[in-house]
Amino acid sequence: MKNKKSTIILLTFFIVFSTENFAQRISEIVFQGLINVKPSEIKSKIKTKKGDYFVSENITEDTKELLSTEYFDNVEVEFDTTTRKLVFKFYERPLVKKIEVRGNKKVSTAKIKEEIPLKEKEFFTKLKLEESKAKIFDLYDEKGYVYTTVDTEEILNSEKNQINIIFLINEGKKIVVDNIEIQGNKNFSRRKLLSLMETKRNKPFRETKLNTDIQKIVQFYKDEGFYDIEVSTPQVLQIDQEKVKIMFTINEGIKYKVEEIKFEGNKVYSEKEIQKVVTLKKGKVFKQSELDLSVQFISELYAERGYLQVRIDPEIVKDINLRSISVVFKIDEGQQIYVDSIYIEGLQSTKEIVIKREILLKEGDIVNTKKLRRSVEKIYNLGFIDEVNIDFQPGATATSVDLVFNIREGRPGMLSAGAGYSTVDQLVGNLQVSHLNLFGRAQRLNLLWEFGQRRKNYEISWTEPWFLQKPISLGVSLYDLTRIREYSTEPNAYKEERQGLELRAGPRISDVFSLLFSYSYENVIIFDSKFPEDIPEGKKLTSSIAAQIIYDTRDNIFDATKGTRQSLSLQIAGWSILSGDVKYYKPIIRSSVFLPTFWKFVLSFNTTIGYIEGIEGFDLNNAKYEKFYVGGAETVRGYAYRMLAPENGGRIMFVFNTEYKFPIVQENKRTVLQGAVFYDIGGCWNEFNEIDFSIGATEKWSKYGYWDNKLKHSIGFGIRFTTPVFPIRLDWAWALNPRKGDDPLRFWFTLGQMF
Template structure:
């Protein structure tokens, strides 16, 4: 920064110091009318914005060179001080920063702490001073708070109410704000007015002096202007298509409200329509706008030059050294941009994007592709001049926006390193892995140029979302009847990526205490650790015939401990040991009396379960492509006093297919077999398979309507589900609709399987239905209605299910 620019910054800073003095304030304008010159401190908003940009460029660039002189990397931090804060408590700031007394001094930590304080969105300026103390260095963060909002006032509004205006504003009383925030609010007010036809609206603002609590009233001065309608739209030059067709592409319509903000979008739609249909030389003018005498109507005229229709001719490439031009033609074929076809701008853009992607995958991010078009005999020939540039490497990797999540939690998901080639595919894979943590609503990649031409900084900018949930409520199901629930869950416990869940369910037919904990990186290694304890008492049904049901109680108490290892990016191997004590009571049926006696003598199960999973889904919380393969083996032995002996094998395969638009087809196939051995060759009723219910074949009860009454040793479940989004936020689906079809069954012996649909217990049974899926913090929730197609007489044909989690996970 030069001397003159420093003086300008200091001069602006001096003027801004008067903002809080008596008679001070600030005002700015955005719109067609000039700034309100009658307001005090005219023009300070602009100076403040310039000051912010200048101080960020100048101050931060000098900060760390000064720190190097004050302290070395081997010094210890004696204490950390906070200064300049007025309404923000020092504890709030120290909670956000990483540096602590006793730490080894680190410039990188301080750099991150400055960003974290800025990310609190409560400060206009943050600086740091380092001095020598008695036993180490003293670090002092000097902050300057943003003003706080008391309330908004509106002056001059007549056509729109103050309530309508407030609904469009994002700030509320008590929020900290900057001039930029106020500018955003002004734009929101203008957009509301323009949407109502007031295209000449002008809005300015004034900030009052803060009160004793440091809060200011912000007043918006509104000059609405006149409401304007469109009298006519003319498009001279349109010949190849009906004028009605071209006008239908536009959002602006005759006798509708005139909104100048929509002109560019309508021009783009018409241009895209023509150029995607071969009119490569199409041009359209800026609109000529003529107002009626009273100013209440406008006529819009767009002059059109169609330029003739062209097919794609020859494509040539000049300047390529690193890649073979045959590969370029292959990319063009994949984009349907090939010789002899009608020229399409959309297909050309797809080809160019793939072309850049081809080079970006090898780190050539500054590739330039310059097309030269030649039009002759109804064909357009294209010469692409290629400037490959240098291979870019990663200089520094930064994390921004993570206030609660520890930085190391994010960095361990990043599979590129500083100094590596900036390969876009690998960077995007790291972006996907960060998003799949489930802690962020958005993850952006921001490459930034450095002073070295072949190096770029890489920033992962994250936006945190709620990951914890406290719920108290009640639910009803056909199985458990009325159940009360108290649940505390946190998928990012302590900001360290750990999962903690505590649940208590209570009701006449179900009581459940469950505590679980997962550490995804045990002692910092690529090894997960999980443990759980539970105590479940619930009423079960034994259906001896289609019309006779006997209730009994099943009480389980136990726990588990397990470890998992990830490898080759898509594979996970898990081993889990579980210990469970089970007893049955309140049995009425003779068969269940026998099972109760078995549980009394063989009720302790000590088992080891191993599994291998291959998961290639793109996004875990809203997958659109990929698959899951999962195979598992559970063996119950006599280790640690086990009394129940069996082995259980299961295979699950799920696929996700993108169809069109946002439609996704999901298929799921699952088979299982359980076999007793040793002193329990006949598998107990409580270890058998039951198909039916919201987690398998919907449209049937959880037990008693599919397969043998005492459960099956063999099982097969198949699901087809078509999903499409209803509501999306930040490119994520938060509410979606689904249609599904399920079929399958359970059998005592593999020779019992009847490979057709029917009414007996050995037949496959079908169900279909529909439902919604909505995402809440930590997990998705499903509400399904289903109808079974193979019920015997006397059974209810339809079922409702309210379940947590995805059926395919």
């Protein structure tokens, strides 16, 4: 099992050619030695084709590609200059036909086969065999079987070049921890130190886990100011065949505070600028983790200006008498590094320009890691990229690097159909065709048909994010939406149909600042009204323009974990040449903030303030559907739709939401199932003198069930499902100011993010 020699053999190949091969066309390509690998698979791996000129560099690349498949021990290539025949000679590795596991009782065969790298119907290597044995050891070690042995038998069928592998396991005895003795601890109790350890009494003994536990104790002491902490090598004493006793001694030393923090060698940044990122604080207890973070943050600060090779060496100066530590950060700044070339690899259907235009750095720029991180976020925000990795390769000079973006594409489009029950629209179904990367150019196309008891919708939308290769988005939407609306206490008060066209265009001024302009032409048809005096039937045309200013620093537009989105919009309908039956202006301010707390828990806040006013004497009561309504799944979730607004809607609206989201299930480093707790508060008014920002209820609301002007609030929890098409929200909300006779608990099933 000479792994090193085997590895060398796997990486060798031999190419035979002569100077007479120059400019000769290949008449035939022959594969020799293939047994378990299909010729069609080889053809798909190599670029050289029959009729091509013989180019040695191309043959070398093809051979490297073939060896990278790990199907072969070696590949040789010969070219006959007379017949112009190109021959690939393959030395196949054996194909694993069957894997057997014998002697295992405590770990199932299925578990072992799942965990080991060696797989049936894949090609055999000695390296994979040794890694598989090591993995089996780990599986038993986790359960406390530290004396397990693993042997193997290899049965080779030379004719078929297939191999059967048998793992022979002797599990041995399970070893558990009987007791853990700690000596020398004075400042912290034995219980506290044991709580830091994964090694526990009456639990399986694992040497690797014990070594990790010792490091945890050392780190704990150093974070409490005990820089000189020493922990002896643990003694593991065998009590009997199945129990061990663990003993170790601690020399705590003295507790230090930070006396002084200095910097040497810094020229690019002043001491004051560097001090801002240093987490270690003068006069506070010394913490090793804060020292390590300070080194990391200083390095990141320099990397933002292209000093990728900066070296930070913290020198510790102890004063035992004063029980203090002074830290001198010795900085070797190095040279600025520039971007030489940018390469994109791994693309399947996406055009290279789609990725490159999202990268904030250009060739010749100083490397800025902050811009690089933002570039990765922008690439993910395309919506069809599953993974992005950046590799730094040496550039043409000592002060330059090539940036290689390795991309793994996801599914850009899909056809989906579904049905469900929505608390708003009751039984609903949908058929949707969506594509996020049309023609490989990141254009978005969405075709949607929704149908249900209370809702019917046909919608087509298309967006080009880079019109004429400029940072300008261009989009169009057509829709026909019919809904049954509620009014007063009647859930089926009238039917509302909206037929419309929307045109959108928006330049991106910078990475985070953009404008959006739109024109909307919409017919609103009211029919089957049960309240003809309040809600008359008929059709009204709304022709409007809107402008929006957006400031967006979110890391992920689909599921933000940090950043902010601020927007100010103004919609004007029916004014001047716009014509139409409805005339108003409507400014809306929205502010969303996302704060990471710990791990992947995210605290978020959203505030929405809106106002609408008729123009040219238009009475908004003739277009109640354009006014504001608060209550329901999108505003204050503890109350029914429109419950917190005057009966005919309001001209002024305020809503504040906060959510604390946490992951439940993750796949490929992405959260597919989330939990959330939330708090909502809001209100709606017709006149400014009606506004009351106090929370509560008057007798008019609580006893008689009529709208009042106080804010109402609610709390609740929810579940978020991330689907390939749209996110699904399930929310359970509890009204804190319920009306008399109302059930304070409400359940919402809705599509899309809250904010």
